[in-house]
Amino acid sequence: MEKKKPKKVFVSGAIPPEKIANSIANHQSKTEIGAHSIFLGQIRADEIEGKTVKAINYSAYEEMAEKVFHEIREAAFSRFDMTCAHIYHSLGEVKTGEICLLVFTSSAHRKTAIEACNFLVEEIKAKVPVFGKEIFEDETHQWKVNR
Amino acid sequence: MEKKKPKKVFVSGAIPPEKIANSIANHQSKTEIGAHSIFLGQIRADEIEGKTVKAINYSAYEEMAEKVFHEIREAAFSRFDMTCAHIYHSLGEVKTGEICLLVFTSSAHRKTAIEACNFLVEEIKAKVPVFGKEIFEDETHQWKVNR
C-alpha cells in the first residue's frame, strides 16, 4: 500500500480570505464537529528605528519544512482528539495587512479545538525552518526572529 | 454627546462562511494587527438515545443578551490589549454543520488575540441568556444545556 502523500503547507504569496471561507464551508458536511479554532498571522507594519515594514519575504528549507509541518500535525493528532487540522504558510512576498499563516483545527468540543490550534501555532513558530526578510519602505531590510 | 450604540450580535439563522471572510478582509487595512484568533461554534449531529439532532432553534432574552454581550466585550477590552473584537450569534434555526457562533479577536501579538478569544467564548457560554432547542430528526426536541 502506498503511503498517502502529506498535503502541501506552503502557498505562494499571501493567503486570501476566501481560502479561509472555503475551508470553513468544506467542513459543513462533517456533522461530528462542534467547534473550529482558527489562527491567522498577519504582517504588521512595525516601525523600527524610524523605518516602517512594508512586507515580509518568506523563504524556507522547503523539503525539511514540509517534513516538520507533517510531524507537527501528526503530533497534534496523537495528542488531541481532533477531527481535522489544516496549515497554510506563505512563501515569497506578503505585504503588511495580508495573511501569512493559517492554522485551522476542528473537534467535537471547543477546548480540544482551541488547545490543538495553540499547540500547532507554537510548534510551527519554534520548529519549522522558515525565514523572514522584513522589507522597509526604503527597500532596506532586516531579518525577522521569532520570540 | 450621544453614546455610541453597541453593535448587534444576533443574526437570523446560520452565520455564512462569507461573513467570516469579509471580517478578515476588512482588517487588512489595520496594519498594527499581527494576529487574529477566531472561534466558530458548529451544530453537531449528536445522537441521544438513538435519535439524531438535525438542528438547534436558538431563542434569547434579546435585550438582556445584547447588554451582556456588550459588557463581556468591554471587559475583554479592559483586560486584553486588543485591536478589535467581533461577536456574532445565531437566533432561530441553525442546521447541523452550520455555524451558530463567531468570535473574532485581533491584536498586535498572538498570545493576546488567543487569550482574548478564549475569554470571550467562555464568558458567552456562561453569561448570555440564550436558549437552544435541539430538534431531532423525528421532530421531537430537548433543551440544550452548556457544560
Place this chain on the structure above:
Amino acid sequence: MKIHVKYFGQVAEAVGKTEEVLDLEKGTNLQDFKTRQVRAYRIPDPHSVQIAVNQDLMEEKDLEEGDEIAFLPPFAGG
C-alpha cells in the same frame, strides 16, 4: 402593583406562554414570587432557573411597580 413577567426556553414551554402582566401586592419578595410561579405552573428543575429583574440576574429583591421579571433556564449559547 403591576409587574411584567417573561418566560424563556423550557420554562416558557412549561408555563405555556412567553409573557404576562401580573398584579402583585406591594413589596412582594422575589424568592416568594419565584416559588409561587414554580408551583402554579409546575416549572421543572426550579433550582436551575435564574431570575433577572430589569435585565440583571438577582437572587434577592423587593419587587417594585413596573419591574420586568425574567425566568431564565440554563444558558445554551454558542
Place this chain on the structure above:
Amino acid sequence: MKIHVKYFGQVAEAVGKTEEVLDLEKGTNLQDFKTRQVRAYRIPDPHSVQIAVNQDLMEEKDLEEGDEIAFLPPFAGG
C-alpha cells in the same frame, strides 16, 4: 567525500550563495565543519545558527559521503 551544503536567510546573505558541493576529508566532524564555514564566510552570530543534516537538526555527527548539511538562522515562521 562529497557533501552538499545549503545556506538560508541571513546566512545565505553572508555567504553569498545558497548552496555548494564540498569535498571533505572522510570522517570530518559536524562541529568542526561548522566552525570552519563560520570563519571562512564570517557568518554572523554563529551561536544562533542551527545545523540540519539530511533534514534533521543535529549537534554532533561524523559526516558521511552524500550528506546534506543546512545552515539555518533563527526561524521566523508565522
